[in-house]
Amino acid sequence: MNLLLAWAGTSRMVHLSAIDLIIVVFYFLFVLLIGFYLKKFAKTGEDFFMAGREMTAWVAGLAFVSANLGSLELLGWAGSAYQYGILAAHWYWIGAIPAMLFLGLVMMPFYYISKTHSVPGYLQLRYGTAASGLSAVTFAVMTILMSGVNMYAMAVVMKVVLGWDINFSIFVSSITVAVYVAAGGLFSAIFNEVLQFFLIWFGALLIPILGLIETGGWNGMVARIQANFPNQDFTHMWRTLGHFKDNPMGMHWTGIVFGLGAVQAMGYWTTDFLVVQRVLSAKDIRSAKLAPVIGSFFKMAVPLIVILPGLLGLAVLPMHLVPAHEALAGQYTYNDVLPLMLARYCGPGLLGLGITALVAGFMAGMAGNVSAFATVWTYDLYRPFIKKDAPDSHYVSMGRWCTLIGVFVSIGTAYLAMGFASIMDYVQALFGFFIAPLFGTVLLGMLWKRVTPAAGFLGLLAGTTASISIFFAMKFDPKWIAVFALSPDAKGLAQDMYQSLWSCVTCVIVTVLVTMVTKPKPDSELHGLVYSLTDVAHEQHTSLLHRPVLWGAVALVTLIVLQIIFW
Amino acid sequence: MSEKNAIIPVWFFVGVLFLVYGVLILASGLAELSHPPATVLAELHAPVWWGAILIVLGAIYCLAFRPGRNKA
Numbered sequence: 001m002n003l004l005l006a007w008a009g010t011s012r013m014v015h016l017s018a019i020d021l022i023i024v025v026f027y028f029l030f031v032l033l034i035g036f037y038l039k040k041f042a043k044t045g046e047d048f049f050m051a052g053r054e055m056t057a058w059v060a061g062l063a064f065v066s067a068n069l070g071s072l073e074l075l076g077w078a079g080s081a082y083q084y085g086i087l088a089a090h091w092y093w094i095g096a097i098p099a100m101l102f103l104g105l106v107m108m109p110f111y112y113i114s115k116t117h118s119v120p121g122y123l124q125l126r127y128g129t130a131a132s133g134l135s136a137v138t139f140a141v142m143t144i145l146m147s148g149v150n151m152y153a154m155a156v157v158m159k160v161v162l163g164w165d166i167n168f169s170i171f172v173s174s175i176t177v178a179v180y181v182a183a184g185g186l187f188s189a190i191f192n193e194v195l196q197f198f199l200i201w202f203g204a205l206l207i208p209i210l211g212l213i214e215t216g217g218w219n220g221m222v223a224r225i226q227a228n229f230p231n232q233d234f235t236h237m238w239r240t241l242g243h244f245k246d247n248p249m250g251m252h253w254t255g256i257v258f259g260l261g262a263v264q265a266m267g268y269w270t271t272d273f274l275v276v277q278r279v280l281s282a283k284d285i286r287s288a289k290l291a292p293v294i295g296s297f298f299k300m301a302v303p304l305i306v307i308l309p310g311l312l313g314l315a316v317l318p319m320h321l322v323p324a325h326e327a328l329a330g331q332y333t334y335n336d337v338l339p340l341m342l343a344r345y346c347g348p349g350l351l352g353l354g355i356t357a358l359v360a361g362f363m364a365g366m367a368g369n370v371s372a373f374a375t376v377w378t379y380d381l382y383r384p385f386i387k388k389d390a391p392d393s394h395y396v397s398m399g400r401w402c403t404l405i406g407v408f409v410s411i412g413t414a415y416l417a418m419g420f421a422s423i424m425d426y427v428q429a430l431f432g433f434f435i436a437p438l439f440g441t442v443l444l445g446m447l448w449k450r451v452t453p454a455a456g457f458l459g460l461l462a463g464t465t466a467s468i469s470i471f472f473a474m475k476f477d478p479k480w481i482a483v484f485a486l487s488p489d490a491k492g493l494a495q496d497m498y499q500s501l502w503s504c505v506t507c508v509i510v511t512v513l514v515t516m517v518t519k520p521k522p523d524s525e526l527h528g529l530v531y532s533l534t535d536v537a538h539e540q541h542t543s544l545l546h547r548p549v550l551w552g553a554v555a556l557v558t559l560i561v562l563q564i565i566f567w
Numbered sequence: 568m569s570e571k572n573a574i575i576p577v578w579f580f581v582g583v584l585f586l587v588y589g590v591l592i593l594a595s596g597l598a599e600l601s602h603p604p605a606t607v608l609a610e611l612h613a614p615v616w617w618g619a620i621l622i623v624l625g626a627i628y629c630l631a632f633r634p635g636r637n638k639a
Binding site: 353 | 574575576577579580583584585587588592594596597599604605606607608609611613614615617618621
């Protein structure tokens, strides 16, 4: 305890008491204990990399959402809510729910029936080594980079909020994750993700509850925001999206619907192996279909603990927060809004719970990254390209080592990010480069049996190249913003949406054109991989209440109702 | 397979975490009743009722999913 207290510096947003530190330390010990407990159950490759495909729909569904619910996600989107208002909720609703339902109800049967262990693994079966290799390499590199960059960003938050030394935060958190994932594999990652999911909710939920009590409810909060920021609309989701200039995000509704909802969200939630791996661990196909549907309800509720605190910050915080690049000494940035709200309402004990929730969020995100990296490296790069036909135990051993090495490389990336602040923006953008075109490649491969292996590879390559080119064109010469993002007034997030849209469109066009002039695979090689040649089990014998499609419809209706309420 | 069925359900771990945190937070809430912290709405004594909620949920999860009941 004294050691922990000794790390604390003089400049910090909040001070942790002894009870808070006990809560944080208990959490670290508890997740390590779970990791060591689960080690004995992770003996085979199927156990270590796929959690034995034994998870129930609820466990897989919560892990699916939790792997995405990193602390940077919490802090970043709470900050975005302070900056852009309720528009930020689009990333949780139209920017997530339709895609999650599409994964569960349309795409999951193909992933599951093909018995693939990963998304690049599906591309291997559908298109062959070239497309799979390209996807696996980009995913592995980007996952490690993202993991390191997030690690550094989290350490910076811990320094600002708690005064903790950056090296201490990086090493303690990452080594803890390395140990429990290397021990129990995906079993351990998923167990801890479920744990972290509850911790995040119960650590953060008091902020909106107490915030709404302080403001006198939703209407009171809106009135205070209007008083603090006259002539600005922070509380409507759609009515300000008619023109780029009408909202603080510089966004147009086409960017939200087509760029975010139809491409970027679909790409992320249906092809990013970090989240898809959790669903692949389900015990049967019905559970695999139901897991993203269950996850969609919880995802829909996340704005309560992320977006609402940001809005409450607009209403109750005595100071105005500023963008990070404009912050002077003593000023707080948008990303500080969640810790500031935590410090506003939570005293000893509750503060420790809230800080533990942030740390848990970080560790959930990192565990997701390293477990997905270990699987893709071992099964999609090491096995096909370096050592074929080794015994199963060899690949499990490789997975454990790869987890540890992945974490240490991530630590190196974190220090790289420390030296080059702008690298964080580029790496986040880089990750987006590969997701949008991958969605086009996977979806066409699932729905159209005519698509050829060459078309799959070249379409993916062209989409990725287009995405990177558009990003740098807009970055280095603003005149291209009007061309690609449809208006010179389009700001950063709007540019990202249109970049995703055009990269996916490029991928689809190239894939279709190349398909027309190349030879398709015979039907016999496509059973279980494409729509017209796959016999998806029907659910006539399942009671209505247990059918994923019913709950998918309920989720969709709920989503529509929310859009109308906050229109 | 039989060994897998012996895995303690994740819900039990959730229950233990809630129970421990509930006790710690309730205790800190009771301890600060006479010396409320300098937070907004401290008069609502959030740690007391939040800690109690965590204890109740934790106890329910621990009992319902305790090892040996074989619920996944």
